[in-house]
Amino acid sequence: xxxxxxxxxxxxxxxxxxxxxxxxxxxxxxxxxxxxxxxxxxxxxxxxxxxxxxxxxxxxxxxxxxxxxxxxxxxxxxxxxxxxxxxxxxxxxxxxxxxxxxxxxxxxxxxxxxxxxxxxxxxxxxxxxxxxxxxxxxxxxxxxxxxxxxxxxxxxxxxxxxxxxxxxxxxxxxxxxxxxxxxxxxxxxxxxxxxxxxxxxxxxxxxxxxxxxxxxxxxxxxxxxxxxxxxxxxxxxxxxxxxxxxxxxxxxxxxxxxxxxxxxxxxxxxxxxxxxxxxxxxxxxxxxxxxxxxxxxxxxxxxxxxxxxxxxxxxxxxxxxxxxxxxxxxxxxxxxxxxxxxxxxxxxxxxxxxxxxxxxxxxxxxxxxxxxxxxxxxxxxxxxxxxxxxxxxxxxxxxxxxxxxxxxxxxxxxxxxxxxxxxxxxxxxxxxxxxxxxx
Amino acid sequence: xxxxxxxxxxxxxxxxxxxxxxxxxxxxxxxxxxxxxxxxxxxxxxxxxxxxxxxxxxxxxxxxxxxxxxxxxxxxxxxxxxxxxxxxxxxxxxxxxxxxxxxxxxxxxxxxxxxxxxxxxxxxxxxxxxxxxxxxxxxxxxxxxxxxxxxxxxxxxxxxxxxxxxxxxxxxxxxxxxxxxxxxxxxxxxxxxxxxxxxxxxxxxxxxxxxxxxxxxxxxxxxxxxxxxxxxxxxxxxxxxxxxxxxxxxxxxxxxxxxxxxxxxxxxxxxxxxxxxxxxxxxxxxxxxxxxxxxxxxxxxxxxxxxxxxxxxxxxxxxxxxxxxxxxxxxxxxxxxxxxxxxxxxxxxxxxxxxxxxxxxxxxxxxxxxxxxxxxxxxxxxxxxxxxxxxxxxxxxxxxxxxxxxxxxxxxxxxxxxxxxxxxxxxxxxxxxxxxxxx
Numbered sequence: 001x002x003x004x005x006x007x008x009x010x011x012x013x014x015x016x017x018x019x020x021x022x023x024x025x026x027x028x029x030x031x032x033x034x035x036x037x038x039x040x041x042x043x044x045x046x047x048x049x050x051x052x053x054x055x056x057x058x059x060x061x062x063x064x065x066x067x068x069x070x071x072x073x074x075x076x077x078x079x080x081x082x083x084x085x086x087x088x089x090x091x092x093x094x095x096x097x098x099x100x101x102x103x104x105x106x107x108x109x110x111x112x113x114x115x116x117x118x119x120x121x122x123x124x125x126x127x128x129x130x131x132x133x134x135x136x137x138x139x140x141x142x143x144x145x146x147x148x149x150x151x152x153x154x155x156x157x158x159x160x161x162x163x164x165x166x167x168x169x170x171x172x173x174x175x176x177x178x179x180x181x182x183x184x185x186x187x188x189x190x191x192x193x194x195x196x197x198x199x200x201x202x203x204x205x206x207x208x209x210x211x212x213x214x215x216x217x218x219x220x221x222x223x224x225x226x227x228x229x230x231x232x233x234x235x236x237x238x239x240x241x242x243x244x245x246x247x248x249x250x251x252x253x254x255x256x257x258x259x260x261x262x263x264x265x266x267x268x269x270x271x272x273x274x275x276x277x278x279x280x281x282x283x284x285x286x287x288x289x290x291x292x293x294x295x296x297x298x299x300x301x302x303x304x305x306x307x308x309x310x311x312x313x314x315x316x317x318x319x320x321x322x323x324x325x326x327x328x329x330x331x332x333x334x335x336x337x338x339x340x341x342x343x344x345x346x347x348x349x350x351x352x353x354x355x356x357x358x359x360x361x362x363x364x365x366x367x368x369x370x371x372x373x374x375x376x377x378x379x380x381x382x383x384x385x386x387x388x389x390x391x392x393x394x395x396x397x398x399x400x401x402x403x404x405x406x407x408x409x410x411x412x413x414x415x416x417x418x419x420x421x422x423x424x425x426x427x428x429x430x431x432x433x434x435x436x437x438x439x
Numbered sequence: 440x441x442x443x444x445x446x447x448x449x450x451x452x453x454x455x456x457x458x459x460x461x462x463x464x465x466x467x468x469x470x471x472x473x474x475x476x477x478x479x480x481x482x483x484x485x486x487x488x489x490x491x492x493x494x495x496x497x498x499x500x501x502x503x504x505x506x507x508x509x510x511x512x513x514x515x516x517x518x519x520x521x522x523x524x525x526x527x528x529x530x531x532x533x534x535x536x537x538x539x540x541x542x543x544x545x546x547x548x549x550x551x552x553x554x555x556x557x558x559x560x561x562x563x564x565x566x567x568x569x570x571x572x573x574x575x576x577x578x579x580x581x582x583x584x585x586x587x588x589x590x591x592x593x594x595x596x597x598x599x600x601x602x603x604x605x606x607x608x609x610x611x612x613x614x615x616x617x618x619x620x621x622x623x624x625x626x627x628x629x630x631x632x633x634x635x636x637x638x639x640x641x642x643x644x645x646x647x648x649x650x651x652x653x654x655x656x657x658x659x660x661x662x663x664x665x666x667x668x669x670x671x672x673x674x675x676x677x678x679x680x681x682x683x684x685x686x687x688x689x690x691x692x693x694x695x696x697x698x699x700x701x702x703x704x705x706x707x708x709x710x711x712x713x714x715x716x717x718x719x720x721x722x723x724x725x726x727x728x729x730x731x732x733x734x735x736x737x738x739x740x741x742x743x744x745x746x747x748x749x750x751x752x753x754x755x756x757x758x759x760x761x762x763x764x765x766x767x768x769x770x771x772x773x774x775x776x777x778x779x780x781x782x783x784x785x786x787x788x789x790x791x792x793x794x795x796x797x798x799x800x801x802x803x804x805x806x807x808x809x810x811x812x813x814x815x816x817x818x819x820x821x822x823x824x825x826x827x828x829x830x831x832x833x834x835x836x837x838x839x840x841x842x843x844x845x846x847x848x849x850x851x852x853x854x855x856x857x858x859x860x861x862x863x864x865x866x867x868x869x870x871x872x873x874x875x876x877x878x
Contacts, residue, residue, distance in 0.1 A: 005750055007751035009485055010513060015485060018481065018536075018542070022480065042457065042460045046452040047517075053446070135820070136820070139798065139819045260800075261806065312445070363578075382576060391538075
């Protein structure tokens with residue numbers, strides 16, 4: 001007798017029962033559908049890359065979290081995001097690609113993080129990027145925002161707000177302020193919403209930043225209102241350095257074009273407090289908040305970058321993109337009871353033969369339902385009738401077709417609605433109609 | 440200046456350009472759709488499992504090919520198939536699952552094989568299994584065959600034949616023959632199609648198997664013809680041991696029920712030479728051949744097993760399932776020029792503004808096309824007109840809508856058919872109609 005081992009998975013990995021997996025896949029399908037409708041095309045890079053390729057970009061936390069191993073003479077690593085593989089891909093196949101290159105990838109990435117609630121070591125990222133060859137119009141930044149809008153509108157999770165900012169405006173402000181350590185100011189801007197104005201003022205004072213400069217920063221981050229009014233404010237700040245002016249120009253163009261993409265004003269806002277880490281992004285940046293569940297944090301983030309693949313090619317490849325961390329989002333939606341799987345199966349109709357003499361006929365009935373586009377299955381096990389109905393019940397299958405000898409001979413089958421318990425004699429054509437109408 | 444690293448991936452990994460990726464995904468979607476229509480539900484187990492879980496089942500080649508590594512205190516490994524994770528999953532969530540448990544999983548698996556042409560270290564498996572609790576009717580074996588039939592019919596790759604056999608018949612024959620080393624005989628049966636009758640006879644002689652026994656084996660494997668005629672032959676062989684009799688009984692029941700699933704006789708056959716490795720399977724076994732491309736070998740294989748998860752639970756969980764190794768299949772279809780990606784994009788219509796003054800209007804036009812369900816994109820870069828058309832051409836986008844000031848003012852847009860070069864003035868409604876009709 002084999003020794004039995006307790007079946008389990010590692011901590012920090014998400015694995016779902018079918019009911020939740022169905023829900024998860026529906027969200028994934030929605031995102032994919034919106035990406036594809038917008039002309040983004042799929043790529044599927046390997047899970048395992050050469051270690052040196054991933055290490056070219058990694059560093060700090062990322063490098064520590066990398067899953068690295070050897071096999072034969074090769075040093076391997078699991079991808080920790082989809083952006084580094086994209087950079088490698090675009091550099092590698094550059095002569096074969098047409099630009100602007102619009103791609104999506106929805107795949108698992110791997111990070112050996114410290115295990116903690118709601119953090120995952122293996123999770124899906126759903127990424128889109130538009131990569132230009134040498135140049136890429138800033139109108140693409142408006143289009144990316146419209147894609148985010150269409151995704152969250154289609155997902156119907158909650159009212160949502162896409163917050164945008166432009167890193168050039170932040171850098172231009174820092175240049176104007178001539179502070180010694182710009183990172184401190186950016187960090188303060190980033191967290192003002194969380195810790196409040198006073199706490200930020202104290203921190204800036206501790207950094208020996210002049211009261212005059214502090215009040216300019218505070219006034220800056222407090223700007224709310226319509227995109228046009230924020231742009232008017234920025235233009236009136238009297239900051240004339242090239243970076244700041246360019247930032248306003250880009251932001252204004254994004255706002256101008258968002259109108260053509262018909263993204264309602266209620267779904268986006270300029271938020272001068274968003275910063276998005278400290279490197280990589282060079283222009284527009286995005287965060288997306290679910291209005292009723294702000295605590296979740298941003299559910300879709302990204303931005304514009306000057307050069308995607310400098311580690312792998314001397315071609316200048318500017319781009320803009322966003323990512324949805326679907327595993328974490330799904331976990332939070334479940335935790336918050338915002339989504340819930342209510343059926344363990346895609347099956348809409350279970351066809352149940354009363355006994356073995358009607359099993360063949362039942363199989364034929366199931367086939368007709370499938371041909372009509374209905375997900376159906378036959379209960380094939382030779383068990384008591386009650387157990388057959390019990391399976392439908394536990395799986396959450398909404399309809400059962402019961403077939404005994406009488407039903408087989410007359411062609412009038414018995415349709416049981418599992419919600420109401422009502423049983424109705426109907427032809428196969430009528431059953432198809434009822435089930436399709438009650439999708 | 441950063442040092443530039445040559446962008447590349449490891450040998451033995453498949454990575455596709457968008458044109459082929461689109462094709463690959465279409466095949467994957469077709470398989471998924473057929474699986475789902477048959478009431479198989481998705482699960483998505485982690486890529487990384489505990490090493491001990493995978494080693495419980497692994498051994499021999501599999502163990503050598505395992506990608507193993509450590510992180511923190513954990514010993515990890517990448518899954519090498521989807522069956523071991525399924526066994527672990529069913530054992531782990533047993534109380535939460537309803538049986539028969541019908542699941543599909545389409546995911547990458549990893550094997551550190553020796554690099555050679557057409558072998559992959561990371562590849563997709565597309566698996567379905569039906570798992571029973573203690574028992575599972577053999578009718579399910581007929582249903583699995585009908586799923587294979589529906590997949591390859593829908594994929595439209597080539598005429599195909601599903602070959603079935605039953606391991607109990609093979610074991611029963613060996614029992615009857617009382618040979619010393621049954622593995623030798625099975626190996627001979629397995630390869631007779633490849634090496635021919637004479638070569639097999641010599642090998643059996645070398646193994647000191649009596650001429651009488653050899654001629655029984657040869658007669659056995661030469662049985663061709665209708666399923667019913669093969670079963671009649673088997674029944675007439677005069678072998679009375681329990682295993683053999685049970686095997687015929689199961690095979691006969693599968694054949695009986697295949698008729699109800701309406702799988703045409705031209706698409707399946709009993710083939711007594713298929714063996715499918717030496718352990719694991721205990722009843723029905725399947726292989727699927729593309730008639731016009733026999734050299735590819737089986738494109739979908741599997742079978743019935745007595746007990747799925749003996750390493751992880753004392754519950755008896757019999758099952759039946761098949762797997763499609765999609766990465767390898769796709770590679771072979773490409774190599775044989777059987778499939779070919781003819782467009783680098785899902786986009787059907789490129790909307791091209793003549794200059795920046797019509798870009799906003801063009802964005803609105805693209806939005807209307809998308810709302811009508813057409814994959815469309817706007818060419819947003821400010822470049823020469825010829826370069827814009829060139830992008831459509833290289834991407835293989837079939838239609839371009841050209842919008843200058845006149846078109847914008849009149850609402851009569853210019854639709855260019857990129858195949859014929861013909862350009863026609865049409866309203867947006869007419870364009871939607873034309874594009875939808877020429878899908």
